[in-house]
Amino acid sequence: MNKNKLHLQTLALAVMLAASSMASATAPQGPGAVTLTNTAGNLWTASIGNTPVLGMFTDIFTFTNPVTAGSTAYGTLVNTSFSGWSNVTFLAADLNGISLLTGAIPAGPMTFNVATLLPSSVTGPLTLTIHGTSNGGSYGGDINVLMAPIPEPETYGMMIAGLGILAMLARRRKQ
Template sequence: MDKKKLHLQTLALAVMLAASSLAAAAAAPPQGPGAVTLTNTAGNLWTASIGNTPLLGAFTDVFTFTNPVSAGSTAWGTLVNTSFLGYANVTFTGADLNGISLLTGALPVWPVTFNVATLLPASVTGPLKLTVHGVSNGGSYGGDINVVMSPVPEPVTYGMMIGGLGILAMLSRRRKQ
């Protein structure tokens, strides 16, 4: 009896996760391989929903982010495939963002397997390029990439700083005289 209850709970959890994934996908459709635009969501946080349904067999997807990333910025994100009883399976064999490896693996929770590629928070700069390698038997994957942009001082800030230093130099020179 307890074993049946556990299986029903697991199945209910899988259905809820699948429903939440569909709701998230409906809210922000993922951008496929190629040029991807990061969207400013709040303050310095920029994000993009990405994903693909690769052809059967081995694949390599490349996502090139069009927004420049300032030095000292931090990126993180996760790609997920949810496979039910081994159907619609995408297995990640490797992934990297500008040479920073993503952690890949599978979490089997019968009857569902979650195939995941995760980027832990990492310092990034310049144009971003995400490369995803894997094997598909007819599934798809999706996820989000997030970047906290390091603030870049405005030219006015530099002007005010130079002006302030000039005033300090002038006051110092007057005191000496």
């Protein structure tokens, strides 16, 4: 009896997590061109996902927004399967060559297949490539980019003036 109760609690938790993520997220964008949306301050987000073909698949997401140098990207993709049904297994994934951690987390009759990008420094156009297998399931998640601020022209002017003063002081010291 306790085992069945534990399975029902796990299922209820998974349903609540899925419902809350669907309620707060916009419709996921499929493979191809993806637009990051400014959500707050320097945080840009894209909800992505797909229902891949049966068997082996490779999905490529190309983010259309340029990413400033020194920006940080992070995110997670998840597939939830119940007793092996609707299973998507992530074999490998990378964002601009930065590997995502992939694995499966069993929880009773459910398995959470995940691909997680730990906070990583990124720049330029972003491309997310996902390799996996599917028996009819789908996956979804978010990729977040904390954009580094772009210096104002006045900042460059002050930096050049400061370097000029340092050069002048070094020249005086040398004489």
